[in-house]
Amino acid sequence: MQVRTESLYHRERLKKGDNMLTIAIMLISSALLLYSLSIWSERISKHLKPWMVKTFLSAFTCDLAGTSIMFFRATDKFQFNLHSSCGYAALVIMGLHLIWALIALKYHGPAERNFHKFSLVAWLIWLVAFLSGVPRA
Numbered sequence: 001m002q003v004r005t006e007s008l009y010h011r012e013r014l015k016k017g018d019n020m021l022t023i024a025i026m027l028i029s030s031a032l033l034l035y036s037l038s039i040w041s042e043r044i045s046k047h048l049k050p051w052m053v054k055t056f057l058s059a060f061t062c063d064l065a066g067t068s069i070m071f072f073r074a075t076d077k078f079q080f081n082l083h084s085s086c087g088y089a090a091l092v093i094m095g096l097h098l099i100w101a102l103i104a105l106k107y108h109g110p111a112e113r114n115f116h117k118f119s120l121v122a123w124l125i126w127l128v129a130f131l132s133g134v135p136r137a
Contacts, residue, residue, distance in 0.1 A: 020069055027066030032130055034059035035094070039123045048112055053101045060098050063126075067091055086129035097122045 038055040042048050067087065097118070104112040 020073055024066045024069035024073070027062045027069070028130065028133075031059045031063035031066060032127075034062060035123065035126060039119050042116065042119060046116060048101060048104050048115060050105060053098075053105050056098055056101055060094055063091060063094060083129065083132040086125065086132055090126040090129040093122050093125055 034055050038052045038059060041055075042052050100111070100115055100118070104115040
């Protein structure tokens with residue numbers, strides 16, 4: 001009887017882990033959608049608008065939450081490979097980019113012009129991190 005109880009316990013634990021993985025994937029996919037929307041909207045309009053910064057903040061929040069779930073779920077927390085290196089760098093760049101967006105929105109001028117130049121580069125770095133984490137079929 002003891003073996004059966006352990007088996008049920010492990011199955012429930014695995015199920016919970018799968019649910020957390022699904023949530024993390026949904027959050028990071030949402031971050032991709034929101035980050036792309038905010039960056040490309042700003043790029044096309046050539047002007048940073050408050051809704052774009054709010055969308056950007058939502059993207060950063062989703063990415064941070066999804067990455068945190070993945071980190072705490074991982075068995076080897078500090079793997080140094082393309083995905084983890086790009087992922088952590090992209091998260092930091094995205095955070096700094098968000099701060100820059102807030103400054104550019106408030107002060108305009110050179111901060112906004114330079115933001116426009118850097119946005120696509122930051123998005124591409126983030127995209128490499130995202131795509132390197134997609135499992136190969």
